[in-house]
Amino acid sequence: MYCNYCGKVIQDDAAVCAYCGVRVGASVARKRLVRPRQGRKIAGVCLGFAEYFDIDVTVVRLVWLIACFMTGIGFLSYPIAWIVMPEEPLLLAEPLGAQRVTNP
Numbered sequence: 001m002y003c004n005y006c007g008k009v010i011q012d013d014a015a016v017c018a019y020c021g022v023r024v025g026a027s028v029a030r031k032r033l034v035r036p037r038q039g040r041k042i043a044g045v046c047l048g049f050a051e052y053f054d055i056d057v058t059v060v061r062l063v064w065l066i067a068c069f070m071t072g073i074g075f076l077s078y079p080i081a082w083i084v085m086p087e088e089p090l091l092l093a094e095p096l097g098a099q100r101v102t103n104p
């Protein structure tokens, strides 16, 4: 694959570009349309789309809200996306309990 930043050819399974040091593996590994467990407002649908398409979650929410009030499509598509999109696996979420112990 190619590094998105410097454009050089790097290992397919590389997590960090050997030339410029930019993290490349994380975003590639997470190209699944899922509802993240952290940072969500309602069901994580907008956040999931934002991470999938690599755009600002605020933009997704704004567009979705505008679609709701202009066309009504958003009202229908949100619950549908909620049902269809799988939830992010629990293993990827940070252990909240452990964090609470270390940070009183």
Ligand SMILES: [Zn+2]
Binding pocket: 003, 004, 005, 006, 007, 008, 017, 018, 019, 020, 021, 022
């Ligand atoms: Zn690079």
